[in-house]
Amino acid sequence: MVNPKLKDELNDQLCEAMLSLRTVDECYQFFEDLCTVSELKAMSQRLEVARMLRAGHTYDDIVARTGASTATISRVKRCLNYGADGYHIVLDRLAPDEGAAKDKDKD
Incomplete structure (x- = not known):
């Protein structure tokens, strides 16, 4: 379910733009234009933190x-x-075996 506070025409456009990218290089080009270096590094860091938390790493x-x-x-x-x-969707798709193992642990 999408947060109705976020759902608007401009955010839809951003999501569609991201979905139109076809390669990692295209992603780099788009994010370099869209974000500051600090913003991109912060997003990358948060994704790695999510991956590590799901894998059971300590703080x-x-x-x-x-x-x-x-x-x-x-x-x-x-x-x-x-x-x-959102993190779960992306991490499951990036490492499907890891996500399946996590789902098994929930049972």
Whole structure:
């Protein structure tokens, strides 16, 4: 379910633009134009934090590997537990075996 507070014509356009990209190089080109280097690095960091949390890493491990603050790690963890499942969708698709193992653990 999409958050109705976020759903609007401009965000739809952004999502459609992202879906139109076909290669990793095209993604780099688009994100380089769209985001600052800091914004892109922050998004990449949050995705890695989510991956590591799902894999069972401790906060100390995550801080050491990513440099993320404990506040960022906590925010990502809250999204994993109570968010819109966007991280789960992406991480399951990037590493389907890892996602399947996580789903089995839930049973």
